[in-house]
């Protein structure tokens with residue numbers, strides 16, 4: 455009998471479940487054709503609706519349950535009915551820390567047939583891979599508020615940078631660059647942030663010494679924001695802190711056509727915990743329930759998941775089928791200028807598969 459891989463599915467909120475179910479269909483089809491395993495999906499209803507019912511984003515034994523899986527596929531978390539900081543700190547951010555998913559891999563590629571909002575960009579001319587630090591930095595839950603509501607109110611939010619945290623994401627970025635065009639750009643702000651970001655720069659220099667075959671650059675975040683628009687083709691691998699990586703990858707997503715095309719993986723390279731894969735986009739409340747969300751980012755994320763599980767043939771098949779649908783020019787959802795539904799796009803991907 456074929457081996458099976460157990461995958462936890464957290465559809466989440468808004469368009470999350472809509473796109474994730476399509477990704478599951480596509481992953482099943484790819485694996486049944488290209489790899490000799492079966493996929494066992496366990497759907498977990500953790501979401502803002504779950505929070506409204508139970509007061510928690512996930513049950514107390516949720517971590518144990520997740521740990522019994524080979525990987526996690528997540529849609530998006532966030533609802534206008536629950537404050538974002540409650541939902542984010544109730545599931546997504548603790549998940550990344552608890553399972554030490556310290557690499558957030560965010561590829562950005564301009565597919566043939568997709569119009570970049572930037573003028574005259576040829577297919578494949580934008581091709582970068584952002585390594586975002588995912589467990590510390592500006593998103594560390596360190597700080598507090600004092601005299602809440604009073605005119606004298608104070609909020610303190612402390613960023614946490616550790617030598618180990620910087621080093622491990624940078625090493626991974628250099629290793630990744632060796633599989634690509636051998637160029638790593640580090641994103642910094644050490645001119646203004648003289649502790650955390652100066653440590654970041656120093657560690658980058660230390661790590662770079664071990665990779666003399668890789669070209670390096672260090673760029674201030676403000677200059678990087680400009681260059682992502684002005685000359686995105688100059689980037690290969692980019693390594694950035696939690697906040698900077700988060701912001702820059704919305705930019706890298708939109709210059710490659712749509713938020714609906716941007717995939718990501720939250721990886722624990724040591725495989726001590728299941729890694730988690732999700733589209734970069736959020737729950738898109740403005741289009742939720744209309745059946746028009748672009749499912750391609752979720753499918754590409756499922757492809758990254760399969761690749762992580764050693765099912766490279768299926769992963770490549772998904773990426774090729776997505777590329778073929780985009781090249782064909784239709785069907786496409788409204789974010790890419792079409793008027794097709796989520797399911798129609800999935801059906802087209804399945805046909806190419």
Ligand SMILES: NC(=O)c1ccc[n+]([C@@H]2O[C@H](COP(=O)([O-])OP(=O)(O)OC[C@H]3O[C@@H](n4cnc5c(N)ncnc54)[C@H](O)[C@@H]3O)[C@@H](O)[C@H]2O)c1
Nearest residue numbers: 530531532533538713714735736737738740741747748789
């Ligand atoms: N990882 C996550 O779960 C995650 C990430 C970002 C935002 N959020 C949450 O999602 C909610 C909405 O946030 P937002 O509006 O800032 O960001 P968003 O990514 O949900 O939406 C931004 C814009 O992009 C469009 N869009 C996004 N994904 C799309 C898709 N697949 N197909 C077509 N169009 C798409 C939306 O319609 C919207 O106009 C908030 O609660 C936020 O906290 C969650």
